[in-house]
Amino acid sequence: MRIALVLSTPLPACEGIGFYVWNLGLFLTQQGHEVHMITRRESMKPSYEQVERIHIWRPTFWRVYPLHVDFHGYFVEQTLDTIAKTYGLDLIHVHTPLVKIPNSPYPVVVTVHTPMKTDTASIPLRSMLGMLIRLQTPFSIRLEKRLLRQATQITTVATSVAQELSTYGVLPHEIAILGNGVDTTTFYPAPDPRMRFQQRYFLTVGRLAPRKGLEDLIVSAAALIKQYPAYRFLIVGQGPLAATLQKQITHYQLDDHVQLLGHIDDRIALANLYRGAWAYIHPAHYEGLPTALLEAMACGCPVVATAVSGALDVITPTNGILVQPHAPTHLTAAIQALIDQPDMADALGQQAGRTIKQHYSWSRIGQRYLAAYQQASQGVAA
Known part of the structure; x- marks a missing residue:
């Protein structure tokens, strides 16, 4: 399969969601799939590069809050179009938070790591940063709801996240709980x-x-x-x-x-x-x-x-x-x-x-995603 993984955190990865997507991409390439990752443009980083057989795209990102995601969505759409015309494309896999995907002829799998509604509610209001995030929350929730409506398949990393999605009108049987994974070739117990x-x-x-x-x-x-x-x-x-x-x-x-x-x-x-x-x-x-x-x-x-x-x-x-x-x-x-x-x-x-x-090894979690991709592809075909 030719798969586009879309995320909002930096690459190379420096925090949890970035490592999650990167490890999933490595697993998919090892299984013979072609992987394209699309994230936000950062200064001093190339707009395109290939690392360990993974294509990394960094389309333009303007920090025009609270419309930054909508603006970035336009450039993501252009990038997806370029990938489809140049390489071909079978499926789009979006990782929240704060990602926008245009209406697509391809199956769209959405992985919710933490719902914006719950995530932002945990942020105290005692700082300017906290207040700004809370003010932006209604825009973020609307974006997330729209993304979930577009999804062919919805997945989450934890049971609690699936339960929280009920407040978005997503029914339990519509969600696959696939978990998180670990690179067990790097992270393993000491001999003693x-x-x-x-x-x-x-x-x-x-x-x-x-x-x-x-x-x-x-x-x-x-x-x-x-x-x-x-x-x-x-x-x-x-x-x-x-x-x-x-x-x-x-x-x-x-x-x-x-x-x-x-x-x-x-x-x-x-x-x-x-x-x-x-x-x-x-x-x-x-x-x-x-x-x-x-x-x-x-x-x-x-x-x-x-x-x-x-x-x-x-x-x-x-x-x-x-x-x-x-x-x-x-x-x-x-x-x-x-x-x-x-x-x-x-x-x-x-x-x-x-x-x-x-x-929780990536070989196990990755196989669960391949099954989800297959279901999503069949759903679109039907």
Whole structure:
């Protein structure tokens, strides 16, 4: 098949949805399919390039809010037309958020990672950024509803996301829950998993954004460091909350114990960080099914996660610990349990690795998408 994957996040990937689409594209090319990825134009990036047999297109993007998506949609339409005339095209696969697709003669598969209605509701109004995002929300929701109406096939990454789509008028039987995947050739357990207990750090990876619950993590770290001063917390990622989080770290006098490492491009280095962590902490207030959580589990890392969204699909009492969101004291208690009981932490980590290998490798998730593509193609033919 000749497949166009359309997304709004940068390539090369630097966050969850980008890695999701990139890994799916790699799987599809390995299976002999031709893949074109269309994203937004960025400065210093070529409008077209080919990387690992994947065609990457970056049509013009104007930041004219709130009409930026409509303007970009015009250039996406031109790009799709160029691809169809030059290479041929069988199917379009759109990944939310904030993507516009014109009426198309091709089957359209839409993957909803997080519905805009729920996503923006999780953003607090205490900053100018939060207020601007909330003001833009009605435009975003209308765009998302229109995209869902165009879809031949709707897929999501988590059960909770499928449930949230009911508020858009999408019926449960119209949605395929396909999950998220992990590159298990890069993210896999260490030969000796108990080596992790020598380095004494906890790891969190993700965009530094309000819904990630990172402020709760820092409050929890402040409480834990009083009792366990030899431990550190490492936070990997970039985003609008970086300065706020650094101020909070300084306020609690945690500069020697909590580090913001920024974005890490090197996936092998990131995998080694997961393998060396005492535990992976996922304090989110809202998520779809985050790639970083699955990567940590794939590396055999014990996890403490808030009981929200996609984490509920993956984490069980045998492979991780779920805690109430917005509750730093609960987070603190769970982390303390892993410090005090390394045997329990080791058992959880080993089962986490098995869970990902059995159910969330890209070979498994990719096959589910190929089945969805086949159904979408048959739907159009009918």
